[in-house]
Amino acid sequence: MLEKLTQLREEIKKALENATPEAIEALRVKMLGKKGEITAVLKGLGKLDAETRKAAGAAANELRDWAQTQIEQAKSAAGADQLEQSLANEHIDITLPGKRRGVGRVHPITQMYDKLEQLFLSLGFDIVEGPHVETVYHNFDALNTPPHHPSRDRTDTFYFGEDFLLRCHTSPMQVRIMETQQPPIRVVVPGKVYRNDEIDATHTPVFHQMEGLVIDKNVNMGDLRGIMELIAQHVFGNGVAIRLRPSFFPFTEPSAEVDVACYICNGKTKTEPCRVCKDSGWVELWGCGMVHPEVLRKSGIDPDVYSGYAFGLGVDRLTSALYSITDPRLYFENDVQFLRQF
Numbered sequence: 001m002l003e004k005l006t007q008l009r010e011e012i013k014k015a016l017e018n019a020t021p022e023a024i025e026a027l028r029v030k031m032l033g034k035k036g037e038i039t040a041v042l043k044g045l046g047k048l049d050a051e052t053r054k055a056a057g058a059a060a061n062e063l064r065d066w067a068q069t070q071i072e073q074a075k076s077a078a079g080a081d082q083l084e085q086s087l088a089n090e091h092i093d094i095t096l097p098g099k100r101r102g103v104g105r106v107h108p109i110t111q112m113y114d115k116l117e118q119l120f121l122s123l124g125f126d127i128v129e130g131p132h133v134e135t136v137y138h139n140f141d142a143l144n145t146p147p148h149h150p151s152r153d154r155t156d157t158f159y160f161g162e163d164f165l166l167r168c169h170t171s172p173m174q175v176r177i178m179e180t181q182q183p184p185i186r187v188v189v190p191g192k193v194y195r196n197d198e199i200d201a202t203h204t205p206v207f208h209q210m211e212g213l214v215i216d217k218n219v220n221m222g223d224l225r226g227i228m229e230l231i232a233q234h235v236f237g238n239g240v241a242i243r244l245r246p247s248f249f250p251f252t253e254p255s256a257e258v259d260v261a262c263y264i265c266n267g268k269t270k271t272e273p274c275r276v277c278k279d280s281g282w283v284e285l286w287g288c289g290m291v292h293p294e295v296l297r298k299s300g301i302d303p304d305v306y307s308g309y310a311f312g313l314g315v316d317r318l319t320s321a322l323y324s325i326t327d328p329r330l331y332f333e334n335d336v337q338f339l340r341q342f
Helices: 002-016 021-032 037-047 050-089 108-122 172-180 221-236 293-298 315-323 328-332
Strands: 133-135 164-166 185-194 206-216 242-249 252-261 282-291 307-314
Touching (some): 002 050, 037 050, 108 185, 108 315, 172 185, 172 206, 172 293, 206 221, 206 315, 221 242, 221 252, 221 282, 221 307, 242 282, 252 307, 282 293, 282 315, 315 328
Antiparallel strands (some): 133 164, 206 307, 252 282
């Protein structure tokens, strides 16, 4: 038995010389596995007489412990050699540039909202938001919109039954604010609005607005024009000219369209027609007007004491004008090449 153990020791020593990690693992299984040779010696100790078993058992246990230690040391050394060789053969050139991670951009519509909100906050306006699903009363009736008005047709608006709809402008918040707050009022209302339009190069069923409302004593049309001029200059730069052209909205009287001097040709004579203003020199961008006395009255505000103005900015239209974007569908397509331009 002792001679057998001596032979196994020598065999292990020889096998571990310059052995690969794979050969070391194979030796471990051969010697120390469930059916390994050292394991078999330990299992056979019970067949020996008591005196021989004592000496053989001590020698077998010592060989097992020694073998485990030698195999673990050899495995560590072989792994270190293999790692060193891999590092030598597979070195990394740290002077090469790394892979640059793409950085997202703020959407152009969001940029325009931020630009406008910055202006209105500096003027002391509050920014409020309203529900996207509105009542027919707040969306139409309280804003002096008669039952026969085209915007109330089911072909133009998304209805939920008879009493609710997806808001077609942010103006309902005018009413909600006036119902709960006494003048002076100075607010803007940003948000999405919905119209039952087919998607094409000029229309989308979802777009963006920013409604403005000012109610106080002695508010007049001159105040309105001053704010309209300030908005245009904030978006398009100092010196841009505007004009207020008479128009009609059910909830304002008098009402006006705000035209901005053409940002392409600036109204100057050209050899080719201007595709934006059609040579008129002006581009229509949003509407405004003095709040209709009936709207004030329905909201519980005395029109003999207070007056005010309102305006509705088409944020998509302003963004398109500022960046010369010709198709509103681009705002919804999440095209990275498009968004990276802003």
